[in-house]
Amino acid sequence: MNRRNRTRLALAAAVPLILGVAPGGASYAAPGEPGQGSCKTADDPSWEGWSNHAEVVHQLDQIEQTSKGRVQVDKVGETQKGRGLYTARVGTGDRVILVQSAIHGNERTGTEALLGILRDLGSSNDAATQQLLQSVTLVAMPMVNPDGGELNRRRNDISWDEVVARHPQLAGAPRAWYHSLQSDGINLPGFDLNRDFNPDLDYVPQPGDLPGRQEDAGFFLSPESEAIRDVYVGLRDEFGMVDAVVDLHHMGPCDRLTGGSEQDGRLISVALDYPPLGVNDGAAYKAQWPLLDQDSSRRYALAAANGIKAAYGNQSPAAAVGRYFHPDAREFAGQGRSAFAMNGSATVLFEVRGQADDLGQKLHGMLIQSVRTGVESMIAAMASGEVDTLDGDDFFELPDYGWDTESD
Numbered sequence: 074m075n076r077r078n079r080t081r082l083a084l085a086a087a088v089p090l091i092l093g094v095a096p097g098g099a100s101y102a103a104p105g106e107p108g109q110g111s112c113k114t115a116d117d118p119s120w121e122g123w124s125n126h127a128e129v130v131h132q133l134d135q136i137e138q139t140s141k142g143r144v145q146v147d148k149v150g151e152t153q154k155g156r157g158l159y160t161a162r163v164g165t166g167d168r169v170i171l172v173q174s175a176i177h178g179n180e181r182t183g184t185e186a187l188l189g190i191l192r193d194l195g196s197s198n199d200a201a202t203q204q205l206l207q208s209v210t211l212v213a214m215p216m217v218n219p220d221g222g223e224l225n226r227r228r229n230d231i232s233w234d235e236v237v238a239r240h241p242q243l244a245g246a247p248r249a250w251y252h253s254l255q256s257d258g259i260n261l262p263g264f265d266l267n268r269d270f271n272p273d274l275d276y277v278p279q280p281g282d283l284p285g286r287q288e289d290a291g292f293f294l295s296p297e298s299e300a301i302r303d304v305y306v307g308l309r310d311e312f313g314m315v316d317a318v319v320d321l322h323h324m325g326p327c328d329r330l331t332g333g334s335e336q337d338g339r340l341i342s343v344a345l346d347y348p349p350l351g352v353n354d355g356a357a358y359k360a361q362w363p364l365l366d367q368d369s370s371r372r373y374a375l376a377a378a379n380g381i382k383a384a385y386g387n388q389s390p391a392a393a394v395g396r397y398f399h400p401d402a403r404e405f406a407g408q409g410r411s412a413f414a415m416n417g418s419a420t421v422l423f424e425v426r427g428q429a430d431d432l433g434q435k436l437h438g439m440l441i442q443s444v445r446t447g448v449e450s451m452i453a454a455m456a457s458g459e460v461d462t463l464d465g466d467d468f469f470e471l472p473d474y475g476w477d478t479e480s481d
């Protein structure tokens with residue numbers, strides 16, 4: 074999720090207290106601010122170093138070829154603008170994990186992390202990799218919103234007329250609440266795709282359900298969310314269930330860990346979360362969706378956090394891992410991670426600090442590595458069975474990062 078706008082609103086109110094604002098609007102940590110390291114964001118976005126859609130497709134093709142049959146790449150759909158949506162599958166194990174990235178088009182750290190994971194799993198011949206691939210099947214969707222990606226923005230690129238052309242029964246219905254006429258300063262309409270999911274995976278959009286509300290399920294109105302849903306359903310039919318679904322994102326650039334952790338004050342690297350399903354840990358959903366298991370999501374998230382800390386050490390900036398903003402009442406039933414969790418999957422949200430254009434290349438490299446290590450740690454914990462033995466309550470021991478400054 075993109076919390077940049079909300080974060081900047083919150084920061085604007087707090088500027089006199091904690092921030093110096095440089096000419097041109099770039100924000101710097103003020104001298105004497107508690108914590109470690111400054112937070113500088115660029116107002117002149119640089120997209121150097123991020124793979125665009127054509128480059129991702131090319132890299133997937135190369136990975137498939139050099140893997141000599143180990144990695145299988147398939148086209149599973151097309152965006153409104155005709156860009157291909159792809160899965161890359163590796164491993165033959167009976168536990169399956171689906172990992173997607175860049176559903177918000179300008180959040181691409183996970184894309185690079187997934188390409189690195191696929192490259193390694195497709196070519197490494199050591200015993201540990203072989204064992205991993207016998208235990209787990211990884212299905213990666215490295216870039217699920219390329220139309221948004223090409224515009225360097227969060228939303229995809231589809232008009233309401235185009236939506237109605239896809240779903241003629243919606244003629245005359247109000248626009249879905251999560252469809253906008255513009256975003257990120259670009260006057261082209263589109264969806265926040267991460268509100269377009271419904272736990273009823275057979276759901277067909279109904280005019281009477283529109284426009285809907287933030288706390289309710291979405292409507293599968295866009296080709297990207299339909300493609301992700303179809304991949305999920307195909308895996309569920311093949312494996313009986315999809316063990317885990319992981320969604321890779323970016324968040325605000327300047328959040329710091331709080332709450333008494335040993336990294337207090339340090340800029341957060343990765344925030345993790347389980348599904349935001351309202352009060353009492355999704356209790357309202359459990360009668361209709363008995364497979365919902367919030368604890369399993371927390372165990373997978375914990376496996377990621379533990380793996381990152383083990384790889385880099387508790388004091389490393391790369392291991393400044395915390396819990397994503399998640400007050401008890403937070404409710405987004407239309408997010409993919411919520412819909413798939415109600416179908417029995419453990420689902421984990423990764424958020425790395427900073428939008429893709431906020432930070433320098435050195436930080437990009439560190440964050441890509443942190444995400445990659447987190448995803449690899451979950452896969453390893455699936456393969457070994459460790460993820461089943463963790464105590465999900467330990468997830469709550471992870472630090473947060475100043476949730477009291479947030480408004481929703």
Ligand SMILES: [Zn+2]
Nearest residue numbers: 074075177322
């Ligand atoms: Zn996002």
